[in-house]
Amino acid sequence: MEQRINELIEMRKSEGLLRSMCDVEPSRGGKVLIEGEEYVNLSSNDYLSIASHPDIVKAMQGGGLPATSSSRLMTGTRKEHSLLEEKVAAFKGKEAAVVFNSGYQANIGIISALCSRTTAVYCDKLSHASIIDGIKLSGAKMIRFRHNDMDHLEELLSRQIGNYKKSLIITETVFSMDGDTPDLKRLTELKDKYDCMLMLDEAHATGVFGENGSGLAEEANISASVDIIMGTFSKALGGFGAYAATSSSLKEYLINTCRSFIYSTSLPVNIILADIASLDVVRLEPERRKELLANSDYMRERLTEKGFNPLGGSQIIPIITADNKRTLKLSEDLKKKGFWVTAVRPPTVPDGESRIRISLNYDHKRTDIDAFLEALAEASGK
Ligand SMILES: *Cc1c(COP(=O)(O)O)cnc(C)c1O
Numbered sequence: 448m449e450q451r452i453n454e455l456i457e458m459r460k461s462e463g464l465l466r467s468m469c470d471v472e473p474s475r476g477g478k479v480l481i482e483g484e485e486y487v488n489l490s491s492n493d494y495l496s497i498a499s500h501p502d503i504v505k506a507m508q509g510g511g512l513p514a515t516s517s518s519r520l521m522t523g524t525r526k527e528h529s530l531l532e533e534k535v536a537a538f539k540g541k542e543a544a545v546v547f548n549s550g551y552q553a554n555i556g557i558i559s560a561l562c563s564r565t566t567a568v569y570c571d572k573l574s575h576a577s578i579i580d581g582i583k584l585s586g587a588k589m590i591r592f593r594h595n596d597m598d599h600l601e602e603l604l605s606r607q608i609g610n611y612k613k614s615l616i617i618t619e620t621v622f623s624m625d626g627d628t629p630d631l632k633r634l635t636e637l638k639d640k641y642d643c644m645l646m647l648d649e650a651h652a653t654g655v656f657g658e659n660g661s662g663l664a665e666e667a668n669i670s671a672s673v674d675i676i677m678g679t680f681s682k683a684l685g686g687f688g689a690y691a692a693t694s695s696s697l698k699e700y701l702i703n704t705c706r707s708f709i710y711s712t713s714l715p716v717n718i719i720l721a722d723i724a725s726l727d728v729v730r731l732e733p734e735r736r737k738e739l740l741a742n743s744d745y746m747r748e749r750l751t752e753k754g755f756n757p758l759g760g761s762q763i764i765p766i767i768t769a770d771n772k773r774t775l776k777l778s779e780d781l782k783k784k785g786f787w788v789t790a791v792r793p794p795t796v797p798d799g800e801s802r803i804r805i806s807l808n809y810d811h812k813r814t815d816i817d818a819f820l821e822a823l824a825e826a827s828g829k
Contacts, residue, residue, distance in 0.1 A: 463774075765803070
């Protein structure tokens, strides 16, 4: 056994695919300290740079004893959990909301509660691992459409729809590794035409898009047509945990059937207070998301000018470098120049699509962006 494991590790290493962790200390201004060196952090999902916001930090330190010592349905629901759920429902424009311990737990729990062997689940080829795992756990038939290709989705729907008792379409509103967005209006039309349920994962859009910062369902004005809008507090909101915004009856169904909700201790109150504070920061400081998106456009334009081919239309800006080892080398070279960017490789992305993934944060100013562009041009010989 041990020998087999070591062989697998060696194989990953030789393919340039071995992953490892390093200890990171946060520092201000979109930077991190790693082994005593300071880097511009282009790998953080703290898009609004509010994880260190004084209101959120203060909330995180309050709330009395942190442990709830029980699941939500036992004695683990505090008034703060209920208050957060009310606030999320209002923020998302839905009747009700359920708070989950993490986005991963939300997705595997919700999908496996809603679907079974007689269900078809239509999901994007590039769906997040938590969506794929939820479908696998449910035993439903997984039907994958080409990335953001609504015509392909329709073709699959029209071919398959009679074969299953129920159908669910699930996709992300901003793709974590590509930074792009599906045609949301078209999704709601397909949902109606083929009588499916629709679930959206707004992990990377919450806090960033929409007039009130609630996400792309808000921006596309489709919230009423989406059965479940899930998202996390752990990315742009700078907190921890996740939510599903939905109807009151679906909420009741979920809290009765969703195993990752029922069989897990609820989040500590200080985390919940931080999540509540983060919703207030999003409401009170809209300039953070506006400036972030303007800077993201600026960065994509400059990259294109320099002959790179950036993907996406959000604060997530991937540059495809294809070869695993070349990607790793580029990220190493950029680190030497003071920029922490992650090389994203298979299996997180398809073979041949390794990339440098830049996540821009509010604290990254034009001077940081210009300096990065210069370092990137040098490191890649352009
Ligand atoms: C990060 C992420 C999740 C998981 O959220 P966590 O709260 O980190 O567990 C789910 N879906 C997508 C698209 C994500 O990017």
